Amino acid sequence: MGISSRLSSARGALRAVAPSRPSDRPHWAARIEDVKNAVVGRALRRMHWEPRLQPFHGLGSGHRVRVLARVLYASPGTPADFHDQPVHDMRTMAVRGWRNFAGQVVPHRPVQVLLGDEQFTVPADRAGIVDAELEVALPPGTHQAVLWTDPGNEVTADITVVPDGTAVGLVSDIDDTVMVTWLPRPLLAFWNAFVVHQSSRQVVPGMPMLYQRLAREHPAMPVVYLSTGAWNVFPVLKRFLYRNGYPDGPLLLTDWGPTHTGFFRSGPDHKHRALAYLAEAFPGIRWILVGDDGQHDPSIYDEFARQHPDRVDTVLIRRLTEPEQLLAHGSRRPLATFPHGPGGPSTVTAPDGHGLLFALQRLGRIGRGPQEADEAGRRVA
Structure with missing residues (x-):
């Protein structure tokens, strides 16, 4: 029709x-x-x-x-x-x-x-x-x-x-988790807006393979990309994910403009609200939460895990290198660590997707394929 x-x-x-x-x-x-918006809108309407x-x-x-x-x-x-x-x-x-x-x-x-x-x-x-x-x-x-x-x-x-009865879902950060731009965070908006060639941003080694393996392990698994990036860069990010073999899925981005309470929207607040929405909308799903230690992901995921202990399957944190830490927040040390105590969700850290995959295989969360363990073991060190 x-x-x-x-x-x-x-x-x-x-x-x-x-x-x-x-x-x-x-x-x-x-x-x-x-x-x-009102003044410009009137002018544009006059120009049809x-x-x-x-x-x-x-x-x-x-x-x-x-x-x-x-x-x-x-x-x-x-x-x-x-x-x-x-x-x-x-x-x-x-x-x-x-x-x-x-x-x-x-x-x-x-x-x-x-x-x-x-x-x-x-x-x-x-x-x-x-x-x-x-x-x-x-x-x-x-x-x-x-x-x-x-x-x-x-x-x-x-x-x-998402099918009813789905048991596992994946929530993934974008910047410094699946993609590295090698620029200070204040320049990311300009970079994503004006530089659009594939060579301008690098995929984190092993992350597409990790996500594909998780998708094969959990065929009905929804994949949600959660970022503090602006909706303006949705096409650029969608293209990057497609070109590098990441599983398709919705992106939950934000608007960077002023709000009723401040000059800019809070990135951590956006992630807290998005995770709360996922917990409410999909009450039967346990989430694999993927992020990096360059910003607030560990503390955000920890707070979510404490509020919803039955909604978190595993937390995967990519460890940034010292140069990446400097670009992310100006210090060589991680901005945040995962602070939960005993009884919290399983937490895995590694410098890239290969190391995270190997760690999940050691935990028995993913089946081990031929030669994967040896290769991942060399990278996780």
């Missing part, structure tokens, strides 16, 4: 609403950003620019899914699916990096979502982000939600529905 006929026959109602604004006065930076949607990869269970997207202005004649191209389209992905940071968001725009046979209306937030949980019955697997702001600008967003 075509999109147009599905739209006409879809049924449903408003099932998700944006969080209400706090009663106290917003932070001055947020007020300035709101004025800027139109809203366009950038879809993100969503996830959910068989009865409730999370739909993610961003609403941006686009010049007249821009195809509706400009942001909705295959991840392997190298030219499209190369263009998008800087355009995503230069784009103007459309705050509070109502967005229509067609998923299955149900239609929903959800609003974008003040940063143009659509982040809505919708109650809809879907079978396990990958589905496509249809999103639009006006007839004719429909795009599709992938939705991964």
Whole structure:
């Protein structure tokens, strides 16, 4: 059935609403950003620019899914699916990096979502982000939600529905865990926005193989990439993961702009909220948590493990080298260590994916393949 006929026959109602604004006065930076968005938005509309949607990869269970997207202005004649191209389209992905940071968001725009046979209306937030949980019955697997702001600008967003009864899931940090850029953290936004060639970022040795082995060990395992990176770099990160053989999965990123309480959003708070969402949305899953010791991952994972001891399977921490520690936070020593005591989850540390895989094999968490143990043993030292 075509999109147009599905739209006409879809049924449903408003099932998700944006969080209400706090009663106290917003932070001055947020007020300035709101004025800027209003002024620029009016100017673009006078030039006949139109809203366009950038879809993100969503996830959910068989009865409730999370739909993610961003609403941006686009010049007249821009195809509706400009942001909705295959991840392997190298030219499209190369263009998008800087355009995503230069784009103007459309705050509070109502967005229509067609998923299955149900239609929903959800609003974008003040940063143009659509982040809505919708109650809809879907079978396990990958589905496509249809999103639009006006007839004719429909795009599709992938939705991964996790099968009921899934026992294990994987949550992975990105920067310094699966990817190394060899730049100080303050420059990562610029790097990801303007430098888009494959040679500009390096894969952490052995991490794609580790994730593939975990996926084979747990065939129904959902893979969620959790990062403090901005939604602006979603296409760049998606392309990197695809090109280097990482399992496909949703990315939970954040908006770097001002909030009602501060100039920038808190990265650790974003990760705490995302982990709490996963624990609530998938109560039967025990998570393998993967991060690095260059920032706050060990303490964040420890707090989650203490709050939800039955939701953590294993914690895997990549140990950064001294130069990487310097770039991450300005010191040669790790910023944080995993502080939990006896009775906490199994914690494995190693300098790369080969060492982590070998350690998991020694613990009996992954079957040992031919010659893998010898190779990993040389790397873990």
